[in-house]
Amino acid sequence: MMKGMPPGRKRNVSPPRLKEILSRLASSIPVPRMELDFRNPFELLVATVLSAQSTDRTVNSVTPALFGAFPDVPALSRAPVSKIEELIRPTGFFRRKAEHLIRLSEAIRTRFGGAVPDRMEDLVTLPGVGRKTASVVLAHGFGIPAIPVDTHVIRVSRRLNLTQSEDPVVIEDDLKAEMSRSSWIAGSSRLLLHGRYVCLARKPLCPTCVLEDICPSRSIFP
Ligand code: SF4
Secondary structure, eight states, rough: OOOOTTTTTOOOOOOOHHHHHHHHHHHHHSSSOOSSSSSSSSHOOOOOOOOSSSSHHHHHHHHHHHHHSSSSHHHHSOHHHHHHHEEEEEEEHHHHHHHHHHOOOHHHHHHHTTSOOOOOHOOOOOTTTOOHHHHHHHHHIOOOOOOOOOOOHHHHHTTTHHHHHHHHHHHHHHHHHHSSSSGHHHHHEEEEEHHHHOOOSSOGGGGGGGGGGGOOGGGGOO
């Protein structure tokens, strides 16, 4: 059994093939840039919370005014909820998100001395912060190896047979087991961007995909 693999779990990943996939994606996506705009971990955390059920473009359209009005943890923790709701309204679910932003800022202020924590176990205790958001902050806010598993990473990983699970935590484990730690951030970012721009949910662009000849799902999308 491979190191780090839970008993009874079947490996579905062929390491050389994942290596090949990541190598090809590195040529098609040389710079796997984060598409949310942010200047520090706090802004990234807020932007990522806002990105749920929204697009990065929409989030980027509201964050300049939000951070202009409430530039840091203390300011956001004491912000009037109605003002935050007004500023973030275009991102959807704005009432719940506004409540989360105030409560998570308050938690960072009172429990973490005003600094966004840089440990998974601390980040996931913040209101509105799940494992995916925490991984985004670790990877892109702090440069700590992590694999955020979002809807694009799930779809691409399953189509490429990198996993057979639909559970984001299992998919994260499957990917981590076959990637060197140093490639987690760039590799997962490339899988995400590939899903966002090429391996689309309804109509993937298979004829132009760099993985077309090694993708087991290619035949499903003529
Ligand atoms: S060949 Fe099609 S299904 Fe396979 S990864 Fe590329 S776009 Fe996705």
